[in-house]
Amino acid sequence: MKQKLLSSLIIGSTLIAASTAAEAANVYKDDTSNLDIIGRVKTNLNNNDADSTHRASGTARLGVTGNTKVNDHLGVFGYVMYDLAAQETEKVEDRIKIRESWIGFDFKEFGKVSFGRFTDAFYTVTKVTDLFVDYGKYNGVTYWGLSKNDFGGRKDGQVKYQVKYNGFNFNASYQFRQTNKYINYGTGFSFGYIGEVADNSFGILAGYNHYDGYNSKETSGYQANGLFYGANKNEAAVSVFFGDFGAPGVYAAVVYNHGQLQHTYESDGVEAALSYTTPGTDWTFTANYQYAHNNDKKLTRESFKNDKSILKSAWTGEIIYRVTPKFNIYTDLERRYESVIKNESENLATIGLIYNF
Numbered sequence: 001m002k003q004k005l006l007s008s009l010i011i012g013s014t015l016i017a018a019s020t021a022a023e024a025a026n027v028y029k030d031d032t033s034n035l036d037i038i039g040r041v042k043t044n045l046n047n048n049d050a051d052s053t054h055r056a057s058g059t060a061r062l063g064v065t066g067n068t069k070v071n072d073h074l075g076v077f078g079y080v081m082y083d084l085a086a087q088e089t090e091k092v093e094d095r096i097k098i099r100e101s102w103i104g105f106d107f108k109e110f111g112k113v114s115f116g117r118f119t120d121a122f123y124t125v126t127k128v129t130d131l132f133v134d135y136g137k138y139n140g141v142t143y144w145g146l147s148k149n150d151f152g153g154r155k156d157g158q159v160k161y162q163v164k165y166n167g168f169n170f171n172a173s174y175q176f177r178q179t180n181k182y183i184n185y186g187t188g189f190s191f192g193y194i195g196e197v198a199d200n201s202f203g204i205l206a207g208y209n210h211y212d213g214y215n216s217k218e219t220s221g222y223q224a225n226g227l228f229y230g231a232n233k234n235e236a237a238v239s240v241f242f243g244d245f246g247a248p249g250v251y252a253a254v255v256y257n258h259g260q261l262q263h264t265y266e267s268d269g270v271e272a273a274l275s276y277t278t279p280g281t282d283w284t285f286t287a288n289y290q291y292a293h294n295n296d297k298k299l300t301r302e303s304f305k306n307d308k309s310i311l312k313s314a315w316t317g318e319i320i321y322r323v324t325p326k327f328n329i330y331t332d333l334e335r336r337y338e339s340v341i342k343n344e345s346e347n348l349a350t351i352g353l354i355y356n357f
Helices: 005-011 015-022 123-129
Strands: 025-029 033-048 053-071 074-085 096-106 112-118 155-165 168-175 183-197 200-213 233-242 249-261 265-277 283-294 310-322 327-336 346-356
Touching: 053 096, 123 183, 123 200, 123 233, 123 249, 123 265, 155 183, 265 310
Parallel strands: none
Antiparallel strands: 025 033, 033 053, 033 346, 053 074, 074 096, 096 112, 112 155, 155 168, 168 183, 183 200, 200 233, 233 249, 249 265, 265 283, 283 310, 310 327, 327 346
16 A cells, blocks of 8 residues: 555556555565465445445455566566455356456566556546545546446457656557447557656646447447447546655645547546545545536437536545555545436445455
8 A cells, every 4th residue: 555656657557456466465486587466355335325225245356467577678477357246146257357457568668568458548647536445436537437338447458558768658558349348449648757846756647548439230329228339439638646645645636637428428527636644654534526517418318418517526535544554444435416417416435344465
């Protein structure tokens, strides 16, 4: 948990993956190779006042990460992380899913190339506010899908290039055709500068992505549920952050995003996060607000056809107490306001335990 956000941004993994990797159990290590087992176990109790229910759930993540030095100018690496659900499901395969998986080449100062399932290059910009254990994204003002036919999250069939030089970084990704996601192809780019101000990390980042909808008579167009599949999507975002999340002191970040999903929505969104970690890193307090304005009211779903200007609006708070660096107690609270895609406001709360290894 003490790993700096600066490192997380450069290597392009999620904040959760980075934190669990910091607590990895080493299996093998020599002068040229390293192999670690990583993961976590989480259990929590959830409450949603929209349906007045309490739910207990348990999940786990289990993964392997390794790298090997080929020579002074080349290395190879691999990573896989599984999501494991404790709840009973109709299909056994739904309880075990690959969260992320990649393999690639490390060209040292000339950058890294990865192939597999992961977030695209654009996420490097928006993830500076992706801090919470459970809540905080609510389908996402930035990057994560706002509707069921949206493109967002981790996807298969990608290649990503990442390079950094003297604080500057550049990331590019390409998405190959994914018919089950109605994607013909996708591209993502991000660039920025990360340095230090008053002994704290400081960064400014910008990015863009485009997804070309998979167009065929069978899979595109309006469906029975009122959504349009096979649509094109474009997003652009800029972000600024100060500090190191999880390290003693203040961390602050702001993201501005403009997104457009053909036939569905066009929005301008902002997301701001403020966090404080006590000396010794025993406690972390985090607050977040996200808002997206609906610029296009010609939405296709019947329940979307209204005059509301708010596409989404939510406050989120989180408290983490670290009993040990590996064992954490946390609680998340979220207030989701009435919007285009939500007929009424609701409150959510969860309290949980996490063990990282």
